[in-house]
Amino acid sequence: MNLGLGRSLATIANLAAYGLLGGFVLGTLGVLAGLSIGLAFVLVGFLFAALLALVLRGIWYIESWRVATLFDTDIRHAPFKRSNRTDGWQPLHTLVLQFADGNNWLALLHGFITTLLGWITLALLSVIGWGIGAITWPFADWTPPGASPDDFRPGSYFGLPVDSPWYILFGVLAIVIAVATLYALSVAHRAISLPIFAPNREQELRREAHDAHLRRSEAIRAASVERSRIERDLHDGVQPRLVSVGMTLGMAKQKVPTEPDRAVALIDEAHTSTKAAITELRQLARGFHPAILEDRGLDAALSALASQSHLPVSLDVRIGRRCAPQVEAAMYFAIAESITNANKHARATEVRVTAVERPGGKLWARIEDDGVGGANPLPGGGIDGVANRVRAAGGTFTLTSPAGGPTTVEVSLPCE
Incomplete structure (x- = not known):
């Protein structure tokens, strides 16, 4: 995998930063984990556990952002898992979901591996520094002020006099090997990071299929709820009103021969009820799609x-x-x-x-x-x-x- 010079240098700088800071972060996580376990049966332990869960989630966000920026790649979707409970157990359930989320632990593992690579990077940078010194030593005047050159002679390193041409060659060889190893570390870091954070096509297809199945299920449930609402509204509102209209018109029909004035009043009442039923039907139709x-x-x-x-x-x-x-x-x-x-x-x-x-x-x-x-x-x-x-x-x-x-x-x- 060819990273290019700029991306390789950025990766090496990232690894060096992890070599300097990663141990402190991992140590802090260890302390939080110890406090959470040791104080598990008191409220303080729960607070430490909650803080640990937030830190773990934060590591996922930081690591995924870093990998996306460093290697210019998309990051797979890993939403924050929040409890859908509405009772007093919601915070504890959310905490359990965070500890059960494999993405958080993958990010922690990635941070640990990156820290190890960072320590190796720091060691290799030290080798490069030593190699530069080995190359420049013979050409520098290392005689302290006031001392005689005869009294201050270069010593030897690895059995070679530091002013020997072989010592210069040894320094060049050390730099070449260290630089090649640093490039290999940057490639290895990319090879380790992408499977953890980058979207896997098969996993993405499975997730899309799962999401489509869920959406279909939700659509069916929504349609069922909507149908029940319509049935309830028709049963409780429009249906009784129409039944009343029918009964009122029946009574008016009976009254026409003997009590025409009463029949007219009943017809007016039925007309009013019919308009009210039409209004309810319009409101019901508006509920379908305004x-x-x-x-x-x-x-x-x-x-x-x-x-x-x-x-x-x-x-x-x-x-x-x-x-x-x-x-x-x-x-x-x-x-x-x-x-x-x-x-x-x-x-x-x-x-x-x-x-x-x-x-x-x-x-x-x-x-x-x-x-x-x-x-x-x-x-x-x-x-x-x-x-x-x-x-x-x-x-x-x-x-x-x-x-x-x-x-x-x-x-x-x-x-x-």
Whole structure:
């Protein structure tokens, strides 16, 4: 593997830095590990363990960034593993997930190997320094001030007088061997680093297939939740109203021969109920895909959504282009569900919504209320439904709602 002169020199400089600092970092990790184990049954031990987990994760980020920069390569995706529990065990579960994450231990192993290579690099740099001295020694005047040249004669090294031509040749040979070995170390460092951090095509294909399977599952779950919601809305709202209209018209039909005025009143009542049913059906259809979202985009749709809220909604939308319909719909319904929950359950006084397009083609939104918190996404509920819908569109949905508030929802979607 040809690294080129510049990249080889940068790699050697990196290895030398690890040779100087790696031992200190590894020693610090050893101390943290010892304190975590020794104090495992008290709170202080948990704090040391949490610090150790954060340091391990930090090593992954530092090592992956260093390898990506040094060798100009892509780094495989290794997201921070966060517990999805909502109870008091969430911090401990997240800590366990960090210690169980093989990526963190691979990064630590990589750092240890790099430190060993760094120590060898420092030794080879010392050899180069000695070789330079061996070459320049015979040509330098090493007589101390005030001393006679006859009283200060060069000695010998490895049995060779330092002013011997063979000593110069020995220095040149040492430099050549050390430089060649340093280049070999830089190549070895690249060969060790890439399998650990660079994406493996087979692994990437498996991950993509797994992600596609998850998105399909989430889409099926989202469709199931949506179907259940529609069935519930029809059963609880429109269906009873239409049944009432039918019964009212039946009574009016019976009253026409004997009580025409009463029949007219019943028909008026049925007409009012019919208009109310039509309104409910329109609202239900808007839940499928709002017309304003399709016609004018997210900015206008979110403005309309905010205007319908009983709570004041602070809206900050900075989206410069249209995204795929399923992406816009997923974002819209995630924000709509969050605002609805703030109105119904959070006992909040305001809602803040930020929706922006981030670099890299990401659509990102944050919805925060100042309510009492404690939101819990139940299976089949509204939050679960929009979360499934977001994930089915290739995005992420994060809910943070501690008791006492505030409740924060973050949604990220690829703007395709």
